[in-house]
Amino acid sequence: MKRLLSFFLFFSIIVFWSSCRNDFEFSPSTGNLGFAKDTVYLDTVFTNIGSSTYNLKVYNRSDEDIVIPTIQLENGVNSFYRMNVDGSTGLEGQQEGKFFEDVELLANDSLFIFIETTIDIETLTASDIQFLYTDRILFDSGNNQQDVDLVTLVKDAVFIYPNRDETSGIIETLTFDVDGDGNPDETTLQGRFLEDDELTFTNEKPYVIYGYAGVDEGETLTMEAGARVHFHADSGIIVTNGASLNINGSISADHENPENEVILEGDRLEPLFEDVPGQWGTIWLFNGSVNNTINYATIKNATIGLLSEGNQDEMEDKLTITNSQIYNSSAFGILGRATSISGENVIINNSGQSSFAGSLGGKYNFTHCTIANYWNSSFRQFPALLLNDYIEDENGATITNDLTEANFNNCIVYGNDNPEFFLDSRGSVFNFKFTNCLLRFDNDNLANTGNYMFGDANFYEGNSFNIDPDFKNGFENLMQIGEDSGANGLGSTLFSALVPNDILGIVRGASPDAGAFESIPFQD
Template identity: 50%
Template sequence: MRLILTLFIAGFIVSLSSCRKDFDFEPSSGNLRFSRDTVYLDTVFTNIGSSTYTLKVYNKSDNDISIPQIKLGKGVDSKYRITVDGMTGDDNRLFENVELLANDSMYVFIEVTADVASANPTDFLYTDQIEFGVGTGIQKVELVTLIQDAVFLYPQRFDDGSTESITIGEDEIYGFVLDHADHNDEYHFTNDKPYVIYGYAAVPNGETLTIDPGARVHFHESSGILVGQGGAIQANGDWSLTDAQENQIIFEGDRLEPGFADIPGQWGTIWISPGAAASSFNHCTIKNGIIGLYVQNNPAGVSIKNTQIYDHSLYGIWGQTATITGENVVVNTAGKATLNCSFGGNYQFTHCTFNNNWPSSSQFAVAIDNYLLDADGNPVPQDLILAEFRNCIVWSSNSRAFALFKNSNAAFNPKFDHCLLKFNNTGFESDPLYQFNDNVFYVNIVRNQNPNFWDVTRNQLNINDNSGAIGVGKPEYTALVPNDILNVTRVGSDAGAYQNAAP
């Protein structure tokens, strides 16, 4: 028995000693492998933090190693910050004796916040390196990001700690009134630098915000533009000659990384409030907000031409007792409707494309009604003077691309004239709102013929020779808008904003 016990103890000690090497770390010999030799952090605005980027570090040897140092080349002055395997080290810039098991890997997470003054003045690149090891054993991974200068517009902060706000009805929202005296006149957005807006930039009575061709306007979370009673916005873009859209006015969020390009809900809305003066949007792209354009009770009207409105979490265009005209407008993907003509109003769209592929079963491309519900759930009617669609496409991933909601106590006058529509009328055969041969709501429409858009997910709603929209339009309406949204001369009368062409 004693012999067996002795052998057991001896065997246990041997087993301990044989496992011991799992806890012996030898200095790194400089043979680390990396998932990339250069990490490119996408463009950021000056002094706005980047997204987090990932570098993977591999120990391909059969030995556990200890990396004496992992640090940023510019040390404590670096504008980059790193996290190593969940550790923050010394101010996210220096790490010592980092252990890495044999044939294992670890993650390094990288962020940057830098101003344009820190960048190379010739190309505006800000660079640094992550250094692994010490002395002659150092291995480096390069870090590169482009810093873009901008004009920043935001509410003032007062001495008592409060911030500037603007009043809407009985509510106050985080925002400010534009000022002629600041930034070479805040009522004139040029294309010299991008504009980054925090909160709502307000255009008050008697003022007009004028935006030049090629301007870029970026909004932080919960931000936008508010055009007040008697104010106006004139967004005067122009035709562009290249894919860079050099003369297009672009409204979008302030995250420039490609991963944010099509993410809805990043900012608020461009809000045309009741009683605003006549406003216009020409050659614009409005994308990734909550509502692209929110237009309320404005008899003076809003004109939208040659404009693309994409990827909004609620509506692309929401008109509420609004007066809106549109030509060559493309609206794609929204959480509820790409176009919502609500609580009456007066609307006319010619050669426009409305499509909604939002991943749900309840969204529409176009929704039209002539009432709203009060706090008690009772309908409040309002005349829909006209909601006319001429030579348009109304399409959706759902079986019914549009919806009509009528209150009999107010005028209700939708009209689809020479349009391509998607609507499966199963269950609606006797509904008076969907009698497609009535020549009142529907005039020479084509139904359920696939428009064959190029690529809906990439907002390419162009059509080609296989499209069901070919020749659907009325020539008299085409004569009013002879060039399509790309400035291509229309041949024939294809419905929608695009003349058909090969992809």
């Protein structure tokens, strides 16, 4: 009986509440909408590549429920923008994403409009390499009309991408001699070899690469000063046997706006992606590629900035890199495998593993370089600088190869971990030397043992340990050193005579600083 009485009491309350409630009544909007912003800037996009999604919050600050008769793009069906209003795509057909009718908005409530764009610059202008595209979102009409501007900078570009079979949908993959037996091998790397007329990258338009752009045997890919190269996810450049890469940037008047550097980065141009590691693959100097040179380049946001393999016994270095910076690599800044690399005025920082790794032996010479690692996005298991002379095959067997030389002169090797260099030898030839370097190594268990006999002048000479390099901001890749740096005056003139100017073109003095930069007073 009590249950029955409780049920009737509950039912009576519901009926009473329902009889007292008025149905929502929506009044037409009167032009009093509020907006989170009066202009939505969709960041720079490449022609024919879709943007990220941006949002606009629209407010009804009145005490009445309203209906907005229309929300539409001013350019209508011809607009390159498209919208979604609180989950709705609007009218069907050509007006989908362009036109919305009778959008309801409760009192003191808000709604979201999501905006995207894909723009074909050729339909706008045939001559400009960039174009400012604008439109407006119109709310209501007549005297009640309100609007919000939409603005996007669109860049034209040269697109390099593999072919796709229209029937099967299979994307072209690279075929070249992988194992050195003289016969071409099929790979799973999506991409294609560059045509003859694509082997010079100029500064006229940016280049956007999908998949791996291959440099074929006997060919040279040249990048001129000021070239801009953007890579889609899982993309990069591969320089095959007998081929070369020459990046010919030059010094810029403004270090903050390096117009003459060659910049290689991902194809996401939004500020959110400016420093995101691992957006693309690598520049792969394959075994047998020759005479690779890089000068005044910035390589950022790759998985491995530079991967160099083989050719350690050639008279000429496989790779010569000068006056260049490599940042935000999700794995390694430079990874060498049984190869030969020469570097001057090189800066490497923020790598998920090591900034520089010379593995499976090789030959390496770095002078006035800053090899740092202030990675803070995750745990890293390796130091800023790693040298070893072996690999383990799939059966667990150890294969060694000579580290014929590894010289670091007037360098900084530092970071936010300790120690920041690791020397792992298992073979019979492991030649290295640090001379007049600032090093981070504070480990009592390893110091003065094995490869860390810091008093042995055959391996360590004129170095300083564990003194703050006073970087401007290592976590933000600002690697200039201040007047209080432990690298000040540490360098030897024997090596500064070989590299007389720092990466900014500043002349090194009678007491040169270690690293790629001469010290400067920082401004507050």
